[in-house]
Amino acid sequence: MSNKYIGQAVKRLDARDKAMGRIKYADDLCDKGALIIRVLHSTVANGIVKSIDTTEAEKVPGVVKVFTCFDLKEKHYYPTAGHPWSTDPAHQDIADRLIMTDRPLFYGDDIGAVVAENEVAASQALSILEKAVVYEELPFVLEAQEAMEEDAPLLHEKYPNNVLGHSEVHMGNVEEAIKEPGLTKVEGWYETQPVQHCHIENFICYAYGEGDRTVIVSSTQIPHIVRRVVGQATGMDWGKFRIIKPYIGGGFGNKQDVLYEPLTAWISIQLGGRLVKLDVPREETFICNRIRHAIKYHITSWMRPDGSFAARTFKAWCNNGAYSSHCHAIAAKGLNAFPQLYPCDNFDGETWTVxxxxxxxxxxxxxxxxQASYAFECHTEDCARAMGMDPLEFRRQNLMPVGYYHAFSKNELYSDSFNQCFDKGAEIIGYFDKVEKYKNQTGDIRRGIAVSTYWYNTAVYPIALETSSCRIVMNQDGSVQFQLGETEIGQGADTVAAQMIADTVGIPLDMVHPMSCQDTDITPFGTGVYASRGTYTLGFSIKQTSMLLKEKILEAAHQFTRMPVFNLDIVDGMIIRKTDGRELMTIGELALSKLYTTEGSQHLTAESTYQIKSNAYSFGCCFAxxxxxxxxxxxxxxxxVNVHDCGQVINPMLAEGQVHGGQSMGIGYALSEKLMWDTKTGKPLNNNLLDYKMSSFMDHPRLNAAFVENYEPTSAYGTKGLGEPPVCPVAPAIRNAIGQATGIYINELPLSPHTLFREFTEAGLIDDSFAE
Amino acid sequence: MDNQYKVVHCTINGKEVSQIVDVRASLTDMLRNDYRLTSVKKGCEVGECGACTVIINGESFNSCIYLAVWAEGKEIWTLEGLTGPGGELSDIQQAFIDEGAIQCGFCSPGFILTSWEIVNSGREYTDDELRKALSGHLCRCTGYENIFRAVKKTMLRRLGKNEEAELVNSQGITEYPDPMPFK
Amino acid sequence: MAKTLLMAKNAAEAIDAKIASAAFLAGGTEVNRLGSTVEAETLISLKKCEGLNSIKKDGDKVHIGSMCTFQDIVESEDVPAYLKEAALFMASRTKRNMATIGGNIAARRSDSYLLPVLCAVDAELSLLTGDLEESKNINLYINEENDDSLITGITVPESVQVASKRYANTAQSHAVITMSAASTAECVKLAVAVKNTGILSFNLSSSGRLTEEAAVAFFKNYEIKDIEDDMFGSVDYKRYLLGITAYDLCKQLIAESGKEV
Structure with missing residues (x-):
């Protein structure tokens, strides 16, 4: 196996087409004659739809049909999460969603749909229809802890106190441990806000009938999972649906959920298989798709005089919104990470998803x-300060040590990632000099610098099934196409996969072509991309499949060259004899011969599934x-500066891009983004791009990414996850830096001017109350 | 109740064309539907994200809030027009590829067109001016960093400052002068 | 959505067509947006109107046609620097190529980019109502319910000291406050657009010195109807911001002119 391409900043394979404007996304592919769907959304936060009078809406010229929740003959509740299916009922996702509901549970819930010949007619009919809905309004609750109280409105009957998930972790004996003399106690409440993904391409899908099946083209990260869920939502066999995923304009996890594919498919079927398109407008994307969980944390630590942890407790309340989607997984991840990141023998942790x-x-x-990294790292900084210790030293002392082994996940910290990342980042940004320089500032403008870390792993073993399948098909000229269930969503999965195949098989990169658009009819089964699983998991099936293909190629080479397989290799597209390096035939000559030979013709292809039973820590830090x-x-x-140990970096340019993207999201998360609802009506306040403060070009400084490469022993190519880790440490680093600058350490997000105003006023840093 | 229609004559990507449009249609709709120039994207339809940007008479506009009928007599360029007849890429397109400034690619057409206008101006922009000039475009994938590199390098190269261009990537940690009030 | 579009060839034609159910369409950044609050049966497009987009210097005054875009204003050599600064508050250059000064005034938004500076300098508007051409101070115009006049031009003074500031969370977002201070011989005039409240003006007289504490106290207690807690900030925060911004701008003016306030 060569290393000609792995580790190189190869330009992404689709960059040229994208730079030319040739790449087609879902809306570019849809025929102009598609009927347009607009969804009728609930305008109450909790209620019952008593009636919807469709007569006036139906009269609008161009309207084809108006559907309401009352048109659903069979109610199939379905789960929407982008998780692999489990055959164990206890592990399946909660199925609490309907295509259209008469029992809306949030402002923006789906209660009907208008289908029309063009967008103008659709929106005219929709505005008429919105006024024709009669609701019985019920009291609503917007905050997690309130929703758990006895008298709170109940959203789903099967879940008393609105708790859909609850888990606990206990280690050692906290009650006893805190009796140790000389302990310092630090307690804090930390709260994060809901934000939205804001991918520039809104969610869109279209559907049409073909034979006795329905084809759905969707801007999604998880085509195979979509197929399963559409089947579950319509009560039809899963094989009756074909899902195609074209190029998409960003997903970031919003499209790791089944959004409107079931409704679109159902409508197409109702209309006899007509082509229908549902393009979610930006305002609806904000509130009718998915958002990030807002989580409230209560963390307490007891420390010995030397700064080590004697005992810790952790509680978190996770605001899930009206339907389960990913259920308890998000909260549980934080709970399980906590005792790993800073190990402590005595720990009590509990978390609720509400x-x-x-x-x-x-x-x-x-x-x-x-969210969790924010809470953890704010708390860590608070602890260091309480002990009068340097924040970086405090972290070094207490972080997960090299050799740490987590029994449940079988993750192991093989290398000194944390310290290496800290050292590298500190050097790049000039941390120690600046810490000195920024001590004892006075004046109105002050600077601060801080570091934070985070916990992350790669893919989802052992919590859920991890599997990846790959197929490689060789053409007569020796070039190959490959297919994977792991989708290209902008992160560059296609390109790194091609690099891996080129090196493992031994052919030039320009002979390797991704079939970028997954089609459930053709593409081998895969669960898609999420959990930073892409490069790690596809690496396994690629290596296995590439090796299978190489075996077949060398068998064929033996047939034509008479040389034993063990003396042959493929280098740079050439079959060579290893013993003396002689070039025997090109891969193209081999493929041609093998396909057309009258003695044992074979089309050279390879296909395999690899079930992954390992996981990998992927750590790093952020200096702000x-x-x-x-x-x-x-x-x-x-x-x-972000520094990450993601193992062997397959493509430095693409890896840097992932870090920049994560930093960008982290900066918005820290300083300006927040979705807000009116507490009196439950109506969202800022679901549009002007009022929701996403960062623009002027709001970022230059972004810096660096890597530490510790080859991951469990991985096919030494890699670990990178897609998500970069977002995690940014917000706490910024909060801690603001704290260093001003002495004010704030425990909520975002750190916007009105938050700072409130905190600074309370602390007396600014004074806006004057005696007359 | 009839819709109103009008013929719009304009030049698109160097070619003189004419088309009947509904007077209420946006330029985005005309370019995407009637001319199949699908590089013009719909991201928000309120003129906020810049994904629909096109060049009209040498200046960048959000086509989603620009009426198609206003295009009468104008010279319009979309990203498709920047590529040569044999597939030759302009320097700004190549820079976006080389600097890793493209990830999902959805915001790229708008960015590349505004960047093209910037480097065509022959001016040298400071970093702050570049940021301001490009702030009409939103991107969620790249954090704007590699886009900045691509545009700044191309601008410098056009001005003959090749050595300065090569230094752009390594200038990530910025030195700021003494604290000054926030502007 | 409007049903008819009229392309007016000049101001007279535009005003002729102006009935209650019609609205003027200037740059389009307000009216053409999805979800725009402008409702009209007919849109009168002013894009092709002759004579509305010139900029002329006239002694100490500058006449700006109402259909001049923000970018026209930024690029013109004749427009005073303070007005260019306000136009640059609109961060998106693609939008500046479309948005017009007349449109921004007529929209009367509480986060307007240009109204504070124009009010602070007492800009004069040239209005066409029916056949009647008149000149009106912008401060009177914005307090009236006037939908039937067409703004044809804006006249601003050239030599006046102005300082402006705009506060928004990110470069693109709506501003919490946008404030301008202009100093004349007699006093300092302050005009501020407070999001969700409106445009307010104050005259700060030249007797005594203005301190930061005094400015903050002034706004803390000033009777401002409709200033409320909302997602842009609490009442306290807005008042505080008004106070320190006023102080800051006055300080800037003093530094530039050597005068005391």
């Missing part, structure tokens, strides 16, 4: 770890330098 009458929370880049203008209550990010 239904509320708000937009549904699902997967979003980081899957609970940006900020400048705070105290009177103006503004914090500005001056410099930021």
């Amino acid at each position: 239904y509320t009458n708000r937009s549904v929370a699902g997967a979003m880049r980081g899957y609970g770890m940006p 330098e900020v400048e705070v203008d105290i009177p103006m209550c503004r914090a500005r990010l001056l410099n930021i």
Whole structure:
């Protein structure tokens, strides 16, 4: 196996087409004659739909049909999460969603749909229809802890107190441990906010009938899972659906859920297989798709005089919104990570995931770890300060040590990732000099610098099935196409896969072509991309399949060259004799001969599934330098460096891109983004791009990414996950830097001017109350 | 109740064309539906994200809030027009590829067109001016970093400053002068 | 959505067509947005109107046609620097190529980019109502319910000291406050757009010195109807921001002109 391409900053394979504007996304592929669907959304946060009068809406010229929740003959409740299916009923996702419901549970729930010949007619009919809905309004609840109280409105009958998930972890004996003399106790409440993915391409899908099946083209990360769920939602055999995933304009976890494919498919079937398209407008994407869970944390630590942890407790309340989607997984991830990141013998942890009458929370880049890392690392900083210890030294002392082994997941920390990342980042940003320089500042404008880390792993073993399948098909000229269930969503999965195949088989990269658009009819089964599983999991099936293909190629080479297989190799597209390096035939000549020979013709292909039974820690850190203008209550990010140990970096340029993207999301998360609801009506307040403050070009400084490469022993190519880790440490690093600058350590997000104003005023840093 | 229609004559990607449009249609709809120029994307339809940007008479506009009828007599360029007849890429397109400035690619057409306008101007923009000039485009994948590199390098190269261009990537940690009030 | 579109050839034609159910369409950044609050049966497009997009210097005054875009204003050599600064508050250049000064005034948004600076300098509007051409101070215009006049031009003074500031969470977002201070011989005039409240003006007289504490106290207690807690900030935060911004702008003016406030 060569290493000609792995480790190189190969330009992504689809970059040229994208730079030319040739790449087709879902809307570009859909025929102009498609009927347009607009969804009728609930305008109450909790209620019952008593009636919907469709007569006036139906009269709008161009309207083909108006559907309401009352048109559903069979109610099939279905789960929407992008998780592999489990054959064990106890492990299956909660099925609490209907295609259209008469019992809306949040402002924006789906209660009907309008189908029309064009967009104008559809939106005209929709605005008429919105006024024709009669609701019985019920009291609603928007916050998790409130929803758990006895008298709170109940959203789903099977889940008393609205708790859909609850888990506990106990280690040692906390009660006894805190009796040790000389302990310092640090307690904190930390709260994170709901945000949205804001991929630039809104969710869109279209569906049409073909034979006795329905084809759905969807902007999704999880085509095979979509097929299963559409089947479950319509009560039809799963094989009756064919899902095609074209190029998509970003997913970030929103499209790791089944969104409107079931409704679109159902409508197409009702209309005899007509082509129908559902393009979710931006305002609806904000609240009717998925958002990030807002989580509240209560963490307490007891430390010995030397700064080590004697005991710790952890509680978290996770606001899930009105339907389960990814269920308890997000909260559980945080709970399980806590005692691993800073190990302590005595630990009590508990977490709840709670239904509320708000937009549904699902997967979003980081899957609970940006929230948890914020809580963990704010708390760590608070502990270091309480002990009078340097924050970086405190972390080094208490972090998971090299050799740490986690029995349940079988994860092991093989290398000194944390320290190596800290060292590298500190050097790049000039950490130690700046810490000195920023001590004892006075004046209105102050600077601060801080570091934070995080916990993350790769893929989902052992919690759920991990499997990847790959098929490689060789053409007569020796070039190959490959197919994977792991989808290209902008991260560059296709390109790194091609690099791996080229090196493992031994052919030039320009002879390797991805079949980028998954089609459940053709593509081998795969669960898609999420949990930073892409490069790690596809690596296994690629290596296995590439080796199978190589075996077949060398067998054929033996047939034509008479040389034994064990003396042959493929290098740079040439079959060579290893013993003397002689070039025997090109891969193209071999493929041609083998296909057309009259003695044992064979089409050279290979296909295999690999079930992955390992996981890999993927750690790193973020250094953030900020400048705070105290009177103006503004914090500005001056410099930021993320360092990640993601194992062998297959493609440095693409890896850097992933870090930049994660940093960008982290910066918005830290400083400006927040979805808000009106507490009196349950109505969302800022579900549009102007009022929801996503960062623009002017809001970022230059972004810096660096890597530490510790080859992961469990991995096919030494890699570990990278898609999500970069988001996790950014917000706490910024919060801690603001703290270093001003002495004010804030426990919520975002750290926007009004939050800073409130905190600075309370602390007396600014004074807006004057005696007359 | 009839819809109103009008013929719009304009030049698109160097070619003179004419088309009947509904007077209420946006330029995005005309370009995507009638001319199949699908590089013009719909991201928000309120003029906020810049994915629909096109160049009209040398300046960048959000085509989603620009009426198709206003295009009468104008010269319009979309991303498809930047590629040469034999597939030759312009320097700005190549820079986006080389610098890793493209991930999912959805915001790229808009960005590349505005960047093209910027480097065509022949001016040298400071970093802050570049950021301001490009702030009409939202991107969730790249954090804007590699896009910045691609545009700045192309701008410098066009001005003959090749050595300065090569330094752009390594200037990530920025030195700021003494604290000054936030602007 | 409007049913009819009229392309007016000049101002007279535009005003002729103006009935209650019709609205003027200037740059399109307000009216053409999905979810725009402008409702009308007919849109009167001013894009092709002759004579509405010139910029002329006239002694100490500058006349700006109402259909001049924000980018026209930024690029013109004749427009005073303070107005260019306000136009640059609109961060998106693609939008600046479309948005017009007339449109921004007529929209009367509480997060308007240009209204604070224009009010602070007492800009004069040229209005066409029916056959009647008149000139009106912008501060009077914005307090009236006036939908039937067409703004044809704006006249601003050239030599006046102005300082402006705009606060928004990110470069693209709506501003919490946008404030301008202009100093004349007699006093400092402050005009501020407070999101969800409206446009407010103050005259700060030149007697005594303005301190930061005094400015903050002034706004803390000033009777401002409709200022409320909302997602852009609490009442306290907004008032505080008004106070320190006012102080800051006055300080800037003093530094530039050597005068005391």
